[in-house]
Amino acid sequence: MNATHPDTTLNNGQRIFSHADLDCKVRTFAQLLRSRGTRVIATLMDNGPAWVVADLAAAQAGVVHVPLPLFFTPPQIDHALQAAGVDTLLTSPRMAAHWPGTPLQICDLAGELVGLLRPPTNPVAMPPGTSKITFTSGTTGAPKGVCLDVDALHAIAHGLLWALEPLDIRRHLCALPLAVLLENVAGLMAPLARGAECVVLPLQDVGLTGSSSFDPSRLHAAVVRHQPHSLILLPQMLRAWIAWLTHRGERAPASLRMVAVGGASVGAPLVLAARAIGIPAYEGYGLSEGASVQTLNLPGADRPGSAGKPLPHARVRVSDSGEIEVAGSLFVGYLGETTPPPTWWPTGDLGHIDTEGFVHVMGRRKHVLITGFGRNISPEWVETALRSEAAIAQAVVFGDAQPALSAVLWPTREQLPDAALAAAVNKANATLPDYAQVRQWVRGAAAFSVESGLATANGRPQREAIYNLHAHALTAPAFEPQ
Structure with missing residues (x-):
């Protein structure tokens, strides 16, 4: 709350919503979900009041909510819709065009035009008490459904x-x-x-x-x-x-x-x-x-x-x-597991x-490296030291069975010279014991992103892809996943 609008609960930069405004919109949308017979709703929308209303209304109506990030790929979205048995998809009218032929209802939700679709799906069994399902992308990029109940949230x-x-x-x-x-x-x-x-x-x-x-x-x-x-x-x-x-x-x-x-x-x-x-x-x-x-x-x-x-x-x-x-406050289980x-x-x-x-x-735990000298090293530890330097935006460290650690680096600004990266590596090394210092590094061929194929949809580096793209520069054999 602020001094100018003490009853403000939501603000999208153009419109202010009071607590009464929000409660009314939540009750109305919850009733719409009940009238449609919705069991599981997925939201695929930008941040805004409409997303908030949908989330609160799903909880009020006893409907399972599956929030889907806009950065999910089409295969990931389709997988999530099927895995969760989504019977209502809430998205923008523009994105609704990706499901041609699917029954569509356009409505105003908190001042935003949204589309309600009925994707073809079958009901699925869920852990008892499931209220929300969050899909996480692992290193393979395949989303895994984590089921949460109201008490934990x-x-x-x-x-x-x-x-x-x-x-x-x-x-x-x-x-x-x-x-x-x-x-x-x-x-x-x-x-x-x-x-x-x-x-x-x-x-x-x-x-x-x-x-x-x-x-x-x-x-x-x-x-x-x-x-x-x-x-x-x-x-x-x-x-x-x-x-x-x-x-x-x-x-x-x-x-x-x-x-x-x-x-x-x-x-x-x-x-x-x-x-x-x-x-x-x-x-x-x-x-x-x-x-x-x-x-x-x-x-x-x-x-x-x-x-x-x-x-x-x-x-x-x-x-x-x-x-x-x-x-304490743990999930109730994974989708598809009993x-x-x-x-x-x-x-x-x-x-x-x-x-x-x-x-x-x-x-x-699964990323621990064992160097050629038998030292167990977590690469994230060294990567954190590297990213703590102002010149380094992204770093991935390798060295399993090697005599010393190597790294692939991406600068905070593309125009930064290699000398700046070298100085940053030296400063990071000064904070690390000798066995965990990076002895060889290479500038990345591209930023670690979904677009380059070097990161998952939620930003985790694709270590195998990064290694194999730069193996020639690191003068090491191709990476073999464990």
Whole structure:
């Protein structure tokens, strides 16, 4: 809420919605879903009030919601629709044209024209209690359906409310797609539960295009205009914003009280660089199977370089093998599988918990490299050190069975010379033990993106593709996936 519009709950940059406006629109759309006999609705839309109304109405009507990111490929979308038994698809009239011959109803939803389609599908069995299904893209790009219930989602929203209450956050700017679970829960559900204002702009207005293109100048303009108290960013977005502000000699707006950063390892240098120019960055950690966020650094409970302490809804431990396990607010199961998740879920991430309770994430268990000298190294650890340097936007490290580590790098600006990358590697190496230092590197042939074929739809690097594209330059044999 703000001083000018104390009853504001949604703002799309052109129109303000009061709590009464929102409640009315949610009730009306929930009734429409009931009248259509909808069991499972998928949304394939840009950020905006219509997305928010659809999400809240689905919950009110007892309809399962399947948020689909716009960056999903057509095969991924079709797979998700079939796997979840979606009987109603909500999308823009323009995108509805991709399903010719499918029954279509055009309606106005929160001031936006949308299309309701009935895709051909069959009902599917789901874990009991399923309320929302989030599809995650693995390294193969095949989406996997994670089924969540209302209790888990509400527990996380209220856990965040408790943790952030001292910051008195009254306005949140959604800078990630609402279809991404982290923004959906932490950036929408939690602020709305507090009675705060959510600024839900089209993604291009916050600088996001596709799955991996980001313009920090647009994000900065949105932050300056709307003066939010909080944001959620991916590490690459934070890195680009820092570089843009530094180049211009500017600072972030003073309205910001919390900029949560997650989705990949952040590292202390990036957090401290952000804070030096007025971005109150705090690293967190979570996973879809835990219904988004489990740990978060907070003012007064902060250790840059860690992922923070567990939030009230979460329990975290480390197994004897060094794998992080989480409990509390877990998912109810995967689509297509009948086995319920165990009480403690193995995350696949390696890490440790220090004596003060801060969780440190060291990288993926399946990515551990064993060098020719027998040293076990998580490449994400080294990649975080490399990406902490201002010149390096993306880095992927290799070295399994090799005498030393090698890396493929992509600069923050294409025009940066190799000398700048070399200097950045030397600085990163100075922070690493000798066995984890990068001895050979090559400039990437292209940015790691979906368009180049070097990243998945959710931004994870395609390690095999990156290695094989650059193997000749790294003077090593072709990569053989394990």
